[in-house]
Amino acid sequence: MELETEMILHPFSVHLDPVSGIMDDADNHIERYLSKVADIFYDKNAADGMLKENGDRLVYEVYEKKIPQRSGELQFCSSITHPGKIGDEYFMTKGHFHVRRDRAEIYFGIRGSGMILMEKENGEHAEETLSPGSVVYVPGYFAHRSVNTGAEPFIFLAVYPGDSGHDYGAIEVNGFNRIVVLKNGRPEIIEKKNLG
Amino acid sequence: MELETEMILHPFSVHLDPVSGIMDDADNHIERYLSKVADIFYDKNAADGMLKENGDRLVYEVYEKKIPQRSGELQFCSSITHPGKIGDEYFMTKGHFHVRRDRAEIYFGIRGSGMILMEKENGEHAEETLSPGSVVYVPGYFAHRSVNTGAEPFIFLAVYPGDSGHDYGAIEVNGFNRIVVLKNGRPEIIEKKNLG
Numbered sequence: 219m220e221l222e223t224e225m226i227l228h229p230f231s232v233h234l235d236p237v238s239g240i241m242d243d244a245d246n247h248i249e250r251y252l253s254k255v256a257d258i259f260y261d262k263n264a265a266d267g268m269l270k271e272n273g274d275r276l277v278y279e280v281y282e283k284k285i286p287q288r289s290g291e292l293q294f295c296s297s298i299t300h301p302g303k304i305g306d307e308y309f310m311t312k313g314h315f316h317v318r319r320d321r322a323e324i325y326f327g328i329r330g331s332g333m334i335l336m337e338k339e340n341g342e343h344a345e346e347t348l349s350p351g352s353v354v355y356v357p358g359y360f361a362h363r364s365v366n367t368g369a370e371p372f373i374f375l376a377v378y379p380g381d382s383g384h385d386y387g388a389i390e391v392n393g394f395n396r397i398v399v400l401k402n403g404r405p406e407i408i409e410k411k412n413l414g
Numbered sequence: 415m416e417l418e419t420e421m422i423l424h425p426f427s428v429h430l431d432p433v434s435g436i437m438d439d440a441d442n443h444i445e446r447y448l449s450k451v452a453d454i455f456y457d458k459n460a461a462d463g464m465l466k467e468n469g470d471r472l473v474y475e476v477y478e479k480k481i482p483q484r485s486g487e488l489q490f491c492s493s494i495t496h497p498g499k500i501g502d503e504y505f506m507t508k509g510h511f512h513v514r515r516d517r518a519e520i521y522f523g524i525r526g527s528g529m530i531l532m533e534k535e536n537g538e539h540a541e542e543t544l545s546p547g548s549v550v551y552v553p554g555y556f557a558h559r560s561v562n563t564g565a566e567p568f569i570f571l572a573v574y575p576g577d578s579g580h581d582y583g584a585i586e587v588n589g590f591n592r593i594v595v596l597k598n599g600r601p602e603i604i605e606k607k608n609l610g
Binding site for chain 2: 290326334356358
């Protein structure tokens, strides 16, 4: 009986600071430092060099509430990708598939601007820019990663079904096929197979 | 085969104007005029009087994209409740349950301020205020209605599971048990059974 009671969600509200992206009353604060995610960037030497010269840096953060992972509920989080580059490649998140592959995700832009990279296991891909006031719809079956292509923090609200689950492993094996780099003064999407 | 293809969602983005709440490329624009929703307000005479004296008025609007109504997808809309009162009662939406009662809903405040009224079929209730940058979580089993308690449009993004469905009928039979009125210069929640 006690367990059942714990599972019942009561209505609540939280505030997201539009400048910092900090969520009041968050249950979980994830911080990803460069030392821990260096291998997601294409130029490993540039990542190592930055760590040696400038020390560690926060690449991205997530604030979330603890919601039961079941059908019918909605998970939501505040996602903050900091500005920066490894070589010419912009700071970004690891990205993931949903464990339940058909689960979609919605992003709502709050501050800064960036790009959402999406790739299916069959190679199909899509890219959408996200800025304040815009919604990006990530359909099921697409791994998704956010890239900060601007000079200020790239902050958005993410909402996804309660039972989606995160699958980081599948995308870590081969990574995304495309990277986003600063080229001729603006962000450009490049296929890895066309590099070096 | 053609039908299946139509059901496959491709990644997309849309923009919500933060001042008007208008969604670019919306598939559906719902407009609820006072003449059509007058019976949701407590003081029917005040509603009739306003219609006779001032003509019809837009109470609220919704812009939405057409998303397949199935598990895994997410529905989303821009909701705009205009400022105004019928007697002392603030402009509000009809409100609804989800057909699948266990489906939750998330609101993200964009402009103005208001209140989200929530009521279960067993009488349990909750109220949350919503303003820019805040998230309100409406758990399953709660009928939900938004009330504009401010002087400007009350605009928010709503996200809910793809297969939720809208059930307006169940809440129309008895209505919500509480109304929000201007009293002593501020919004106050009053139980209908304590009125006249």
